[in-house]
Amino acid sequence: MISFRKLEKAFGDKPVLRGVDLEVRRGEVLFIIGTSGVGKSVTIKHLVGLLRPDAGEIWLDGRRVDQLDERALQEVRKRCAMVFQHATLFDSMTLLENVALPLRKHGRLPERAAEKEAMLFLDKVHLREFAHAYPAELGDGTRKRAAIARALTLAPECVLFDEPTTGLDPVSARRIDKLIRELSDTLGVTSVVVSHDLTSIFGIADRIALLYQGVAHAVGTPAEIRASTDPIVQQFIQGRSDGPMETPGF
């Protein structure tokens, strides 16, 4: 469904991606893992045009998307929603208004119709009672669930999750995991999840891609990753500080 081919990206003189090759299959939950600053979020942002690659190609269902202009990218953004690391709900809007926003802008629905439909999505993530609350009044877990509801409003084929469980308590984190898994199992949504959370990774992933030194160092099912003899893979999944893995800043 999604193909990153020899993707390269540098910020100033600092190269982050040095030729990422990665395939994402329809309906799967693919986790992109790796140390901080390795370019996990950078990789997924390229798919929806929030970043432009320096080199390489990105394909979505046989269509090259890395060269599309902002107008053409709107279509890609309808098909591929994104849940950001910090939920990114707009403080001046209630949860209902936040969730209705893509329906009004992408879906061109009138405000009342958009809010009616948005309420159904808030129901799906069990947030109906908070519909008229402002994001600042709510906890991190609630805000993330609302961000997921907002991402689902346009029935996307693919959802990109940027560290969805970071900063959440274990119970909230597992609820988010369950939601991601259900999206794939019941609606066939393809999920690309950037995460450090090993419980999530081995709990719900169909496949895992480990980014290291700007490339996809290892890709496989959770069982294959666990069984890997690669010392980099083993060091990361065991969370050991000593080993061959180079971590910038340490």
Next chain:
Amino acid sequence: MIALSVDVITKTFYGTLRWLWGRRTPGAVLSQLYQIGNRSLLFVCVTLGFLGMVLVFQTCLQVNRITGDLSQVGAEFIKILVHEFGPTLTAMMLATRVGAGIAAEIGSMVVTEQIDALRMNGVEPVDYLIVPRFLASLVMTGALTVIGVGAAIGMGALTAYFSFHLNPVVFLDVSHVRVGDLATGVMKCAAYGAAVPVVAGICGLAARGGSEGVGTATTRAVISASFVVILLDFFLSGLALFTFQRGGL
């Protein structure tokens, strides 16, 4: 930065046209009218009031030493306020208060990925964040200038009366203000009102990193917006000199 500036200016232009031709979000503009206008009112009045006091006091002091005839001080003070100091000082105040606010708000939205979230939700960030501020600033720079000039004249008249016993009726002489002075003042208000939110918005959108990046963007916005006001003042004053004020207008 140049590409970003061109992009923001172009999108602000087209966004404004779209707003004027019907696709309006009046709530956003009304909110900005309040933020930029009402919330700057006291700041502008106090600043221009004090500057009016100081300028009139110093002028009267010098004129008193040289000729002793203060009858023309008020008329010339009002003239220069209308075409020069009123719009420029008001815009400088707005560059600091409003420019800093716009850059900080947009900058923090950049570093917390809210700008990316807007784009993902089909909202053009310039339309949503800069166009309402641009429209509100155009209106409110003019309104605040009028009120600020009033405050400066009022405080100047009081200073002249209490410090130099100059009759307010003599001081409040608007006979020297020509159509050209008014036209210059209006032109400057429009130019400053357009420039400050756009410059601040560009600085905000260029923010990178975390809170340090927002701080840098805010500082850059205040400096850039103030500098642009001074540059515009120079060029518009020159333009006015060869157009509106030529031939005794």
